[in-house]
Structures are given as structure tokens and as C-alpha cells.
Amino acid sequence: MNELVKAFETRKKEAKKAKYLKVKQNYKHAVDVPKGLYEKCPKCKETVNMTHMKKTLFTCKHCNEHFRMRAVDRIRLTVDSGSFVEKGLGFITLNPLFNEGYDEKIKSYQERTKLDEAYIYGYGEILGNPCVIGVMDSYFLMGSMGSVVGEKVTKSFEYAIYKQLPIIIFTASGGARMQEGIFSLMQMAKTSAAVKQHSNQGLLYISVLTHPTTGGVTASFATLGDIILAEPGALIGFAGPRVIEQTINETLPEGFQRSEFLLEKGFIDQIVDRKEMKQTLSQLLHYHKKVMG
Amino acid sequence: MNILDKERKLKSLLTQLETMEDDILIVSIKQKIEDYKHTAMTNLTAWDRVLLARHQNRPTAKDYINYMCDSFIELHGDRLYRDDGSIIGGIGEIDGIVVTIIAEQKGKTVDENITRNFAMPHPEGYRKALRLMQQAEKFNRPIVTLIDTPGAYPGIGAEERGQGEAIAKNLYEMSHLKVPIIALVIGEGGSGGALALGVADQILMLENAIYSILSPEGYASILWKDASKASAAAESMKLTSYDLEELSIIDGIIKEPIGGAHYNPTQTFEKTKQTIIKELLALKSIKQSDLLQKRYQKYRKIGFFQRFNYDNLGGIKR
Numbered sequence: 001m002n003e004l005v006k007a008f009e010t011r012k013k014e015a016k017k018a019k020y021l022k023v024k025q026n027y028k029h030a031v032d033v034p035k036g037l038y039e040k041c042p043k044c045k046e047t048v049n050m051t052h053m054k055k056t057l058f059t060c061k062h063c064n065e066h067f068r069m070r071a072v073d074r075i076r077l078t079v080d081s082g083s084f085v086e087k088g089l090g091f092i093t094l095n096p097l098f099n100e101g102y103d104e105k106i107k108s109y110q111e112r113t114k115l116d117e118a119y120i121y122g123y124g125e126i127l128g129n130p131c132v133i134g135v136m137d138s139y140f141l142m143g144s145m146g147s148v149v150g151e152k153v154t155k156s157f158e159y160a161i162y163k164q165l166p167i168i169i170f171t172a173s174g175g176a177r178m179q180e181g182i183f184s185l186m187q188m189a190k191t192s193a194a195v196k197q198h199s200n201q202g203l204l205y206i207s208v209l210t211h212p213t214t215g216g217v218t219a220s221f222a223t224l225g226d227i228i229l230a231e232p233g234a235l236i237g238f239a240g241p242r243v244i245e246q247t248i249n250e251t252l253p254e255g256f257q258r259s260e261f262l263l264e265k266g267f268i269d270q271i272v273d274r275k276e277m278k279q280t281l282s283q284l285l286h287y288h289k290k291v292m293g
Numbered sequence: 294m295n296i297l298d299k300e301r302k303l304k305s306l307l308t309q310l311e312t313m314e315d316d317i318l319i320v321s322i323k324q325k326i327e328d329y330k331h332t333a334m335t336n337l338t339a340w341d342r343v344l345l346a347r348h349q350n351r352p353t354a355k356d357y358i359n360y361m362c363d364s365f366i367e368l369h370g371d372r373l374y375r376d377d378g379s380i381i382g383g384i385g386e387i388d389g390i391v392v393t394i395i396a397e398q399k400g401k402t403v404d405e406n407i408t409r410n411f412a413m414p415h416p417e418g419y420r421k422a423l424r425l426m427q428q429a430e431k432f433n434r435p436i437v438t439l440i441d442t443p444g445a446y447p448g449i450g451a452e453e454r455g456q457g458e459a460i461a462k463n464l465y466e467m468s469h470l471k472v473p474i475i476a477l478v479i480g481e482g483g484s485g486g487a488l489a490l491g492v493a494d495q496i497l498m499l500e501n502a503i504y505s506i507l508s509p510e511g512y513a514s515i516l517w518k519d520a521s522k523a524s525a526a527a528e529s530m531k532l533t534s535y536d537l538e539e540l541s542i543i544d545g546i547i548k549e550p551i552g553g554a555h556y557n558p559t560q561t562f563e564k565t566k567q568t569i570i571k572e573l574l575a576l577k578s579i580k581q582s583d584l585l586q587k588r589y590q591k592y593r594k595i596g597f598f599q600r601f602n603y604d605n606l607g608g609i610k611r
Binding site: 089090091092093094096097148151154176179181182183185186187189194195196215219221239243247248252256267 | 448455466468469484
């Protein structure tokens with residue numbers, strides 16, 4: 001009898017331990033800096049409690065710095081709970097240029113992020129307003145756009161056309177995926193053409209630029225939204241800051257290529273704080289609701 | 294030994310020929326030169342083609358336009374900010390067909406290269422191109438674009454004026470322009486800077502032109518952290534005309550003379566002209582709605598991946 005109790009106790013302990021580990025693991029990739037329970041915010045250097053990240057919407061409570069977040073968390077925070085249905089499953093990334101180590105890289109990212117590629121999309125409702133929502137995950141190979149991401153982005157627009165729904169895309173990407181060469185480049189043309197098809201149907205496309213959105217994604221569907229929103233402090237641009245610095249041989253001014261800079265130059269409609277994002281999106285969707293008949 | 298070394302050797306043979314007076318020797322040297330051309334200067338590696346595409350003497354867009362067009366009137370400016378020298382555009386007549394031509398222009402001298410910005414366009418260049426293309430649509434003129442750029446210019450001004458947005462707008466509008474578009478890569482087709490003029494019904498390439506997502510140097514330094522491996526990168530990137538035709542990214546190749554276009558420019562221009570006339574006539578006979586549908590499908594099907602059939606599943610709740 002005693003032994004049974006003992007075994008039960010150890011099992012309980014193990015389960016508790018596993019749960020703790022799981023929590024820790026979950027947050028391992030949640031933010032730029034995470035490792036322990038408390039981490040320093042990269043901007044204001046204050047300590048941030050990582051376990052409360054979900055409550056604070058992955059922002060620093062001291063300086064309101066918006067941390068990067070995973071695609072799944074983004075969907076949870078944006079869409080009404082229980083309404084999201086993921087579409088476009090079963091894609092397998094291949095290695096067209098036979099790049100050494102690319103297959104292993106993809107595999108390790110798939111294990112780490114629990115995603116099959118850097119983009120997920122599906123049907124969702126935002127405060128009751130139906131839409132198609134797509135999110136890029138910058139933790140998957142910097143959210144770079146290869147054949148599969150390009151195909152899924154195109155598919156999400158086609159799905160939105162089929163359902164006659166507005167589409168919202170949260171972009172976070174380093175650009176086109178170098179490992180897939182010319183195929184990645186052509187995805188820019190493919191996705192842009194898909195946006196045009198969607199637009200021709202008189203449907204709404206809202207693109208939300210989050211940190212970081214650069215390269216081939218900026219130069220295709222990210223900047224083609226009817227309405228372009230951005231999160232505060234996000235890096236948005238075509239060429240990366242390092243490339244520009246090397247080309248012109250001088251250091252760049254503070255705040256260059258940040259969302260505030262782009263707002264000033266007239267390339268985005270509004271900077272929206274993460275706390276107000278859901279409200280703003282639902283408002284915009286409401287304005288564009290199609291009246292039947 | 295890359296193509297430039299071979300060129301130097303050929304040149305030394307040719308100078309030998311000039312100083313020669315003995316008839317028998319001249320014949321033998323001439324034979325030697327021909328042999329050398331046919332053995333060493335064919336079967337080029339990818340890196341050789343990169344070097345040829347960037348070759349200093351390679352004909353630029355203006356040379357092609359001057360030869361192909363009976364007349365050409367250049368049009369300037371994007372009506373928003375300024376005129377970008379790296380992109381030239383205008384209306385020309387090719388064998389009786391009036392077309393809008395848009396081209397990325399490299400310079401031949403240092404001074405010209407500065408005004409042309411080494412054929413690296415700013416956003417205003419792309420906006421000028423779009424303005425002229427929409428004008429062509431209005432007057433139902435086919436469009437021919439000549440691509441020759443290392444890439445879009447990465448600079449402060451370019452970012453301030455929305456380089457990404459300018460390229461995206463071109464891709465977006467070109468996918469739905471109601472007139473036939475032919476894109477021809479005549480030299481370097483570098484990344485988004487090339488693609489912004491490259492959404493077309495027919496994508497053609499000169500034999501020794503290249504078309505890639507970034508320079509081989511950039512590829513090697515990003516993926517292998519070593520820019521000196523550029524020649525190896527060029528081999529694996531599939532950037533030559535033959536590779537791209539095999540991957541069905543492009544639709545046709547225009548052959549160049551042995552050693553590259555600069556060995557016999559007129560021959561290259563003539564071949565290019567004939568090919569473009571042929572394609573223009575073919576595209577003109579296609580109905581407009583079919584043309585647009587075909588263009589969309591052309592890009593729609595580009596991609597290298599596999600998919601399980603998940604249709605019965607209907608989706609996953611997260």
C-alpha cells in the first residue's frame with residue numbers, strides 16, 4: 001500500500017515538473033530576450049516578468065516596447081476565442097537548389113515553432129466580424145518567404161475571394177528566402193497578382209506591419225493593403241539597415257525605417273498600439289461590411 | 294581560368310596575328326584562334342556567365358533600342374518627384390509596330406554611370422515606368438521592357454520615398470495591364486529591382502544574361518558567411534538562362550555569338566529584334582481576357598513544393 005502511495009506521489013511530482021518545464025518551454029521563443037523568468041527589456045533595460053507576457057500582450061509594461069510574438073499567440077490575441085479555423089494545411093517545403101543543410105534547418109524550425117511554415121491563415125472572427133486572417137511568424141527562419149509561404153499567401157487571398165471576405169495579414173519577415181533562389185523571388189509577383197485579383201472583387205485588404213517587415217515582403221503584398229496599419233517601433237523597409245550603411249558608408253539616423261518614420265513619410269495609414277489593435281480592426285471591418293441585396 | 298582570362302589570351306593571339314607577316318603562319322594562327330574560340334569559349338560555367346553579364350563592353354539597353362527601333366522618342370519623369378536616369382522609357386516603332394519601351398540603362402563611362410546610378414533605380418524610376426506603362430495601356434500599345442540592373446538602390450532617399458511600395462505597386466499593376474508585355478533580360482537581372490519590370494506575358498533572356506534573387510556575392514556571404522565563394526554560389530543558384538528555362542521560369546533564350554554579345558553586337562541586336570517582333574505578333578493575336586488569365590496563371594503556378602491532400606479535413610481549430 002505504501003508503495004502505491006509513493007508511486008502516486010512521485011508521478012504527481014513529475015507531472016508538476018513537466019508542467020513547469022512546459023510553461024518554460026512555451027515562453028522560450030516568445031520574446032527576443034527570453035530565457036529565465038525575468039528578463040531585461042531590450043529598450044528600457046527594466047526587468048520584465050516573462051510569465052505575465054500573455055496578460056501584457058507581449059509588451060514591456062515600463063516602456064510599452066512591442067516584443068515580437070509567435071503567430072499562434074497573435075491569432076489568440078486578435079481573433080474571438082474558438083472562431084479560428086486554420087486552412088491551407090499539408091504543404092511540404094522542398095529544397096529546389098539542393099542547398100546544403102536547408103532541409104535540416106527547416107526541420108529544426110518546425111520542431112521548435114510547432115509550425116510547418118512561416119505563415120498560417122484561416123477563417124476567423126474579430127468581435128463578431130468575419131474575415132480571413134493570415135499571420136507570418138518571424139521565429140520560423142525570420143519569416144522569410146519561400147515557395148510554400150508564397151503559395152499559402154496566394155491561397156489565403158483566393159480563399160478570401162471564394163468566401164467573399166475581407167482579409168487581414170500581419171506581416172513579419174526578413175524578406176524573400178535566399179535558400180530557394182529564383183522561386184522565392186517569383187513569389188513576390190505571385191502574391192502581388194493575388195492581391196490584385198482580390199482587390200478587383202471590391203474586397204478589403206488590411207495589412208498590419210509588425211517588427212520586422214523588410215525585403216521582398218515589403219516589396220510585394222505587405223505594402224499593397226487598402227489600409228496599412230503598423231505597430232509602434234517596428235522596423236519596416238526594403239533594404240536592411242546594414243546594407244544601406246555599407247552602401248552609403250555612414251551610420252543611419254536614429255529611428256530610421258521605424259513605423260513612426262514611415263508614418264511621417266506617408267507610407268502607412270496609422271500606428272496602432274497592440275492594446276487597441278483588435279478594436280481598430282473590428283471597427284474597420286464593420287465599416288466595410290457588405291450590405292446584402 | 295574564367296572567361297575574362299580566356300578573353301585576354303584571345304586578345305594576345307589577335308595581337309600576335311597583327312604583327313605577323315608570314316602567310317603560312319597567319320593561317321595557322323587564325324586556325325588556332327578559331328579552335329580556341331570553339332573549345333575554350335563555349336561550355337561556359339555559371340560564373341563565366343555572371344562575368345559576361347557584367348562585362349564592361351556588353352551592349353546596354355540604349356544600343357538595343359537604337360538598333361531595333363526605326364524611331365524612338367524618350368519620355369521623362371514620374372510627375373511626382375523627379376526623373377530617374379537609371380530607367381529610360383519612351384515610345385518607339387519596331388518594324389511598324391508602335392510599342393512603349395522601358396529599360397534599365399547602365400552607363401559606359403564613369404560620368405555616365407554616375408548619372409545612371411549604375412542602373413540601380415530609385416522609387417521615382419519605378420513610378421516613371423508605371424506611368425508610362427499605364428499610358429501604353431490607355432493607347433493600347435504593347436510594352437517591351439529591357440532588364441539590366443544589379444538591383445534596386447539601397448539608400449536613405451530611396452527608403453524615404455518608399456522603395457518597397459514602388460516595386461510592389463509595379464508588380465501589382467503589371468499583373469493586370471490590358472496590353473501584351475514582353476520582358477527581356479539583357480544583362481544582370483538583380484532581385485526585386487529586375488522583377489519590378491519583369492512581370493510579363495513572355496519573359497526572354499539573352500544567353501549570357503543572369504536572373505537571380507541576389508548577387509552571387511551576397512548569396513555566399515549570407516548563407517556561407519564568405520563572399521569569396523561567389524563563383525561556387527553562382528553554380529548552385531540556378532541563375533543562368535539555361536537553368537531558368539529548365540525550371541520554366543522564363544519562356545525563351547536568345548543566342549549570343551561565341552564569347553558574348555560584345556563580340557558581335559549587330560548579330561545579337563538583329564536576333565533580338567526578330568524574336569521580339571515574332572513574340573509581339575503572337576501576343577497581339579490573343580484575346581485580352583485570355584491574355585490576362587494566362588499571365589496570372591503563369592505566375593500562379595511558380596513554386597517548388599509538395600502538398601498532402603487535406604481537403605476532407607476541412608481545417609484545424611487552434
